[in-house]
Amino acid sequence: MQLPTEADVVVVNTCSVTAEADRAARAFIRRAHRLNPLARIVVTGCYAQRAPDELAAMAGVAAVVGNSHKALAPGIALNLMRPQVLQPVSELIQINAVQAASAPQQVVWADDLFAHSFLEETQLVPGLQTRPNLKIQEGCGNRCSFCVIPQTRGPSKSLPGAAVLRQVEGFVAAGGNELVLSGINLGRWGCDLTPLSDAGARTPSPATLAALIRQIFRQTALPRLRLSSIEPMDWDSELIALLAEFGGTRLARHAHLPLQSGSDAVLRRMHRRYRPWHYAEKVHALLRAAGPDLTVGADVMVGFPGETDAEFEETSALIRSLPFGYLHLFPFSPRPGTRAWAFHAERPVASAAVDERMAALRVLAAEKSKTNRMRFVGRSIDAITLHTQADLAALGRSSALTENFLPVEIEGKLPPNRLVKVLVTGLSREGRLAAQTDLAERPDRRPSAFSA
Ligand code: SF4
Numbered sequence: 001m002q003l004p005t006e007a008d009v010v011v012v013n014t015c016s017v018t019a020e021a022d023r024a025a026r027a028f029i030r031r032a033h034r035l036n037p038l039a040r041i042v043v044t045g046c047y048a049q050r051a052p053d054e055l056a057a058m059a060g061v062a063a064v065v066g067n068s069h070k071a072l073a074p075g076i077a078l079n080l081m082r083p084q085v086l087q088p089v090s091e092l093i094q095i096n097a098v099q100a101a102s103a104p105q106q107v108v109w110a111d112d113l114f115a116h117s118f119l120e121e122t123q124l125v126p127g128l129q130t131r132p133n134l135k136i137q138e139g140c141g142n143r144c145s146f147c148v149i150p151q152t153r154g155p156s157k158s159l160p161g162a163a164v165l166r167q168v169e170g171f172v173a174a175g176g177n178e179l180v181l182s183g184i185n186l187g188r189w190g191c192d193l194t195p196l197s198d199a200g201a202r203t204p205s206p207a208t209l210a211a212l213i214r215q216i217f218r219q220t221a222l223p224r225l226r227l228s229s230i231e232p233m234d235w236d237s238e239l240i241a242l243l244a245e246f247g248g249t250r251l252a253r254h255a256h257l258p259l260q261s262g263s264d265a266v267l268r269r270m271h272r273r274y275r276p277w278h279y280a281e282k283v284h285a286l287l288r289a290a291g292p293d294l295t296v297g298a299d300v301m302v303g304f305p306g307e308t309d310a311e312f313e314e315t316s317a318l319i320r321s322l323p324f325g326y327l328h329l330f331p332f333s334p335r336p337g338t339r340a341w342a343f344h345a346e347r348p349v350a351s352a353a354v355d356e357r358m359a360a361l362r363v364l365a366a367e368k369s370k371t372n373r374m375r376f377v378g379r380s381i382d383a384i385t386l387h388t389q390a391d392l393a394a395l396g397r398s399s400a401l402t403e404n405f406l407p408v409e410i411e412g413k414l415p416p417n418r419l420v421k422v423l424v425t426g427l428s429r430e431g432r433l434a435a436q437t438d439l440a441e442r443p444d445r446r447p448s449a450f451s452a
Pocket residue numbers: 140141142143144147148149150184185231
């Protein structure tokens with residue numbers, strides 16, 4: 001990370017999802033202050049929300065702006081600059097600067113009302129990122145016992161449907177081909193909104209994620225939409241029906257369902273809202289709807305307080321029983337202010353056991369991924385080309401991602417953001433699909449709007 005040594009104000013956006021994220025943020029602030037002692041440091045983000053006083057006590061920190069006040073951060077930063085440095089600023093920043101100036105001595109800006117937090121609406125275009133994330137939801141009202149997000153980001157809020165449609169239309173007009181809908185708890189999109197008014201419908205649709213996706217397909221010409229992580233129980237029948245209808249054409253056959261644990265007892269201690277059998281039922285329902293080419297991924301947490309060998313074995317067994325394409329594995333990290341912080345004090349899992357379990361799941365995840373990818377050798381699949389990293393380009397190959405979320409190395413140099421058909425010839429040394437462009441087949445370029 002670059003450290004601005006000449007800046008008047010340094011804004012540090014922090015994460016607090018693990019103890020390691022906190023440590024990295026503190027180290028960055030200390031280094032920024034050491035290299036540029038005159039700079040006024042503004043700390044924002046999740047750590048600023050979770051423990052503002054801790055950060056306010058650090059040398060060089062002039063303001064701590066929690067997520068509850070993040071919309072004011074530009075104005076607060078401007079107020080800390082030397083007047084001669086100020087340039088004409090946007091309307092939003094001017095408004096925030098006025099609000100921030102009303103309390104010039106304030107160092108800590110954080111509360112649990114989240115009245116000054118917002119979902120940013122900046123037009124996405126295909127640029128450095130071929131497949132950008134469109135964040136349409138923020139915060140979470142669940143209370144998983146290990147998670148600080150409800151404290152650090154507040155309750156669920158959604159970008160209104162009209163704003164989402166504007167964004168998607170703008171992205172398509174700029175030549176975009178694949179967009180990822182994302183959020184902290186994406187399946188909760190719309191819970192805080194009134195019903196969607198749809199140009200073609202007599203009555204407004206309920207503000208649900210499934211209704212929003214139907215509207216995107218009806219009113220825009222977006223070629224491919226991908227959904228980021230969705231909680232298992234938020235995959236309702238409407239969303240699953242969309243995969244049956246559009247999976248493999250306009251909706252990517254890719255479902256990421258956080259699992260966390262395959263043990264009923266551990267899931268209860270985590271305060272997760274499903275049992276292992278519910279999770280397995282959802283995965284099977286998704287596979288029935290989208291077909292066997294669906295890539296299913298999951299997050300798994302290892303070493304939750306009190307996790308016994310037998311409970312860990314239940315997780316391994318559930319993972320073995322389901323056709324995962326990939327797993328994201330995390331060791332449990334105790335977060336102050338959560339219920340699991342106290343559980344950890346009572347029944348911590350020894351770090352040697354956590355390391356051993358992580359290693360075992362890494363092996364299992366690698367086997368699952370390889371088995372899944374090998375199924376596609378000899379087959380032709382849709383993909384989108386990406387920006388190719390230098391080492392691969394030097395070998396005369398291009399990076400791509402299949403519609404069902406498998407990384408590909410294509411023979412030949414291709415620019416990013418092309419929708420292509422690839423013929424899979426094997427696996428590369430790194431485990432990606434090795435492929436050629438399939439000249440025998442040409443994918444349809446773009447659907448027309450209103451055709452869904
Ligand atoms: S659903 Fe996700 S974001 Fe919400 S509390 Fe649970 S882990 Fe945290």
